[in-house]
Amino acid sequence: MSHRMTLVLAAAAMLAVVAGSATAQSYEGRKKCSSCHKSQAESWGDTAHAKAMDSLKPNTKAEAKKKAKLDPAKDYTKDKDCVGCHVDGWGKEGGYTVEDPNKFTTGVGCESCHGPGSKYRGTHRKAGAAYEKSKKTAPRQTLADAGQDFSFEESCNACHLNYEGSPWKGAKKPYTPFTPAVDKKYTFDFDKYVKDTKAMHEHYKLDGTFTGEPKFKYHDDFQSKAKVGVKGSED
Numbered sequence: 001m002s003h004r005m006t007l008v009l010a011a012a013a014m015l016a017v018v019a020g021s022a023t024a025q026s027y028e029g030r031k032k033c034s035s036c037h038k039s040q041a042e043s044w045g046d047t048a049h050a051k052a053m054d055s056l057k058p059n060t061k062a063e064a065k066k067k068a069k070l071d072p073a074k075d076y077t078k079d080k081d082c083v084g085c086h087v088d089g090w091g092k093e094g095g096y097t098v099e100d101p102n103k104f105t106t107g108v109g110c111e112s113c114h115g116p117g118s119k120y121r122g123t124h125r126k127a128g129a130a131y132e133k134s135k136k137t138a139p140r141q142t143l144a145d146a147g148q149d150f151s152f153e154e155s156c157n158a159c160h161l162n163y164e165g166s167p168w169k170g171a172k173k174p175y176t177p178f179t180p181a182v183d184k185k186y187t188f189d190f191d192k193y194v195k196d197t198k199a200m201h202e203h204y205k206l207d208g209t210f211t212g213e214p215k216f217k218y219h220d221d222f223q224s225k226a227k228v229g230v231k232g233s234e235d
């Protein structure tokens, strides 16, 4: 390879790094996800995750709050020690803020589990159209490269296992008040909970537009029992 060629390649690689960081994935809110994935969105709407902000309002979940030494009469909806785990993308690009609350990032929504969607959702649209036209599939890896999460566990842990003395190494303040020491029912069991369709959403059959690794470890299991759902489009 010529010296000149090496330089050109090095410059291109540097540009790619700069461009990559300039267009880092950001949170956009669930509006677009929901208009394409109508069935999942409807099912998710019935979950505790969807209603997580309500629990921060005064005079809700009074017994649970008392047990965790919180004040049931207090409004915690703007409290920075609470809000972060009851919304999408707290402290991250495009995520929920107390100063400018967005109803599409209120509650624990799609992007809290699937990852910030600004980059991968466009690939869903394009790949979906190509599949519809000619049954052409696309690699799941391109979605992972654009920030879609296919393992989930770390994101769950950041909310569910974030307390002092937690088995999760990433724990840091503000901690969740609802720990196994308060009540054993708050013990987080990923493999059990991630299968709970009343807490995630019901699963609906995919056409198989995306193929290959990284595939979630229970993907085939979920798909084998999935229901037939309703799809939509961005508009």
Ligand code: HEC
Residues within 6 Å of the ligand: 048, 049, 051, 052, 053, 054, 055, 084, 085, 086, 087, 088, 108, 112, 113, 152, 153, 155, 156, 157, 158, 159, 160, 190, 193, 194, 196, 199
């Ligand atoms: C952004 C923080 C956050 C993330 C990420 C998150 N959760 Fe949650 N989860 C919550 C909150 C907050 C609640 C309680 C909502 C309420 O009742 O107000 C909850 C409730 C639940 C419940 C219901 C518990 C019950 O008492 O019925 C289950 C099960 C659960 N989560 C599992 C998971 C799993 C599995 C993941 C990852 C795939 C996950 N969660 C990701 C914050 C989060």
Ligand code: HEC
Residues within 6 Å of the ligand: 055, 056, 060, 061, 064, 065, 070, 076, 079, 081, 082, 083, 084, 085, 086, 158, 159, 160, 161, 162, 174, 175, 176, 177, 178, 185, 186, 187
């Ligand atoms: C580190 C993340 C985190 C923080 C910070 C956090 N929560 Fe939560 N909260 C959770 C999770 C996770 C759950 C679900 C626990 C479960 O059911 O296993 C939850 C559940 C709840 C519940 C429902 C409990 C029940 O038994 O139904 C209430 C009420 C609540 N949180 C209020 C608060 C308040 C008030 C604060 C601030 C003082 C707060 N949370 C701070 C993560 C957090």
Ligand code: HEC
Residues within 6 Å of the ligand: 030, 033, 034, 037, 040, 041, 042, 044, 049, 108, 109, 110, 111, 112, 113, 114, 152, 194, 199, 200, 201, 202, 203, 204, 205, 206, 215, 216, 218, 219, 220, 222, 223
């Ligand atoms: C608490 C975590 C959680 C939340 C919140 C969540 N999902 Fe999921 N979702 C999952 C898990 C786990 C799977 C299973 C992944 C797999 O099988 O590959 C999944 C699968 C899916 C699938 C694949 C097909 C299916 O039904 O299994 C779609 C599409 C989807 N979710 C869309 C959404 C949308 C849209 C939202 C918001 C309205 C959302 N999800 C919110 C955890 C979540």
Ligand code: HEC
Residues within 6 Å of the ligand: 030, 032, 033, 034, 036, 037, 110, 111, 114, 116, 117, 118, 121, 124, 125, 127, 128, 129, 140, 205, 206, 207, 208, 209, 210, 211, 232, 233, 234
């Ligand atoms: C323009 C429509 C559109 C939008 C917007 C969109 N998706 Fe998708 N999504 C698709 C299509 C099409 C597929 C492929 C479905 C199939 O194979 O049946 C897909 C596949 C998925 C899958 C399954 C991936 C796998 O492992 O095979 C998940 C999970 C998912 N979408 C979540 C989301 C989330 C979360 C958002 C919002 C950030 C979102 N989608 C936005 C159309 C969309």
